[in-house]
Amino acid sequence: MARPEKYNTKQRDIIYGHVAALGGEHATAAQIYNHFRLTGAQIGRATVYRHLEELVGAGKLRKFLTDGTSGACYQYIESDEGCAEHLHLKCEGCGALQHLECDALGDIARHMADKHAFVVNSLKTVLYGICDGCMHKT
Amino acid sequence: MARPEKYNTKQRDIIYGHVAALGGEHATAAQIYNHFRLTGAQIGRATVYRHLEELVGAGKLRKFLTDGTSGACYQYIESDEGCAEHLHLKCEGCGALQHLECDALGDIARHMADKHAFVVNSLKTVLYGICDGCMHKT
């Protein structure tokens, strides 16, 4: 159990290194696949998807779903404790995905657990709304 | 602006009536389409999708995205004003959708607007997590 840790391949290192290098940035599977194509690293779509799902299962990567047929977005999860506790904001106007770094979120999660017996999964929750830029447009 | 309110067709009434009859239940586009096929109402896929998206845009319907390739789930929004005041909780264990009635939500929305210049859309925002019942199972 734990982690099979079967083989240590070059592709695994490349993919893992790339998503880790993304830091807080998010990327779709297609973007990641294209990045490898452009950088010369010949990695098949299937391999990208397989490792992405593997990393999601291992808790190293977060997966969320965008609105249209744009596909799923992946984001690296820092192992630091501080970064695990932030939510995401999706602007319905421009479609941008922002990160919410705020101490209040910890209070919200605690409030939900205490008063409503509901444990919020910050990794999956996305708040929808209108960002500052789009609010002043038209 | 308000609403174009173009034509009032029979299919529109059928689709609207069906999703309203679902109440709190959620259904995928394929399920809704199949329901019409079985009940004898001949309505094309495209028409179902078009009206579903129209209803989502009008705030009458909520659209979720499921994990796999199962497609999107739609759910009827009972009353505009009632649901605008609170958020929704989606349990990842049992799939139930709960309503969160809490004054703290007003504080959250206010905090987001003041500190982060982001207006939260309560109609579309869903908090994911584990409900009380599922937490004690297994």
Add this chain to the structure above:
DNA sequence: TTGCGTGCAAAGGTTTTGCATGGCA
């Protein structure tokens, strides 16, 4: 050598779009 991991291609599914026809106002 053994067998997992890879890559290519094709399948699977959901959603969108073009175009001719029918129905509402």
Add this chain to the structure above:
DNA sequence: TGCCATGCAAAACCTTTGCACGCAA
């Protein structure tokens, strides 16, 4: 009558899967 909405089909899209080869241990 004019024009929108519909329906059928095909396209586009993302994602998964089968199979033969290559590479790690």
